[in-house]
Amino acid sequence: MTTTRRQLLVALAALAGCSSAPRLPATAPHPDTVPETGDNELRVLVFRAGAAARMGHNHVLRAADLRVDWPAAGPVLRFRLAALAVDPPDLRARLGAAFASAVDDEARAGTRTNLLKALDAAAHPEVAVRTLQQVGEGPWRAVEAEITLHGVSRRQWFPVAVQGRRAQGEVVVRQSDFGLQPFSVLGGLLAVQDALVVQFELLQP
Structure with a gap:
C-alpha cells in the first residue's frame, strides 16, 4: 500500500467511524460521564466490520438510565437510546484486549452521532425488554423475552444464571x-457488524 493511500484510509476512518459532533453545553451532564448507580446494568457490545475494520474500534454502550420493573412474569427493562453512555473508559478497561484501544471525547461524540442516526433514535427513542416466561430452576434458567427496538417487537430465548436475587x-x-x-460507509469499507451482544446484570429488590 502506498503512503498516500494509507494516509487517505486513516483520514476516512477518523471521519466516518468517529466523526466529530457538536459538544453538549458544559452545564448538561453527558451520559458518558454519568456514574453507574444501583445494582442493575445493561451493556451492548458493538463490533467493527468492513475491509478497514482494523482502523476502527469495537464499542461498548451502557444503558445509563436503565429502569427495571418486576412483575410476576419476570423483569421488564427500559432505557432511552439518547442516554446511552458510549465507550465509558472504566467499562472498556473491564472488557479486555478487544476494547483496549483508547477512545477520546471527540471520537465518542462522533460515535454517538452515528449510532443515534443508525438506530433512528429520534423516531423510536426507547428500547424495552419484557420477560414472557421462564423455564428451569435453581441457577439455570431459560428466558423468553419480547424485545422492542425501532418500533419492532421480536421474541427471543436466551440463558440466564440466577444466584439468589441476582x-x-x-x-x-x-x-x-x-x-x-x-x-456502513464507503461501500462497506467501514462498518459495524449486524449482531450486537447485549449483556445484563440485574438485582431483584
Missing part, C-alpha cells in the same frame, strides 16, 4: 431483525 445473562440481537441497517 440474575446475569446475555443475548445476541441482530439489527436487521428490527428493520435497521447496520452502520
Whole structure:
C-alpha cells in the first residue's frame, strides 16, 4: 500500500467511524460521564466490520438510565437510546484486549452521532425488554423475552444464571431483525457488524 493511500484510509476512518459532533453545553451532564448507580446494568457490545475494520474500534454502550420493573412474569427493562453512555473508559478497561484501544471525547461524540442516526433514535427513542416466561430452576434458567427496538417487537430465548436475587445473562440481537441497517460507509469499507451482544446484570429488590 502506498503512503498516500494509507494516509487517505486513516483520514476516512477518523471521519466516518468517529466523526466529530457538536459538544453538549458544559452545564448538561453527558451520559458518558454519568456514574453507574444501583445494582442493575445493561451493556451492548458493538463490533467493527468492513475491509478497514482494523482502523476502527469495537464499542461498548451502557444503558445509563436503565429502569427495571418486576412483575410476576419476570423483569421488564427500559432505557432511552439518547442516554446511552458510549465507550465509558472504566467499562472498556473491564472488557479486555478487544476494547483496549483508547477512545477520546471527540471520537465518542462522533460515535454517538452515528449510532443515534443508525438506530433512528429520534423516531423510536426507547428500547424495552419484557420477560414472557421462564423455564428451569435453581441457577439455570431459560428466558423468553419480547424485545422492542425501532418500533419492532421480536421474541427471543436466551440463558440466564440466577444466584439468589441476582440474575446475569446475555443475548445476541441482530439489527436487521428490527428493520435497521447496520452502520456502513464507503461501500462497506467501514462498518459495524449486524449482531450486537447485549449483556445484563440485574438485582431483584
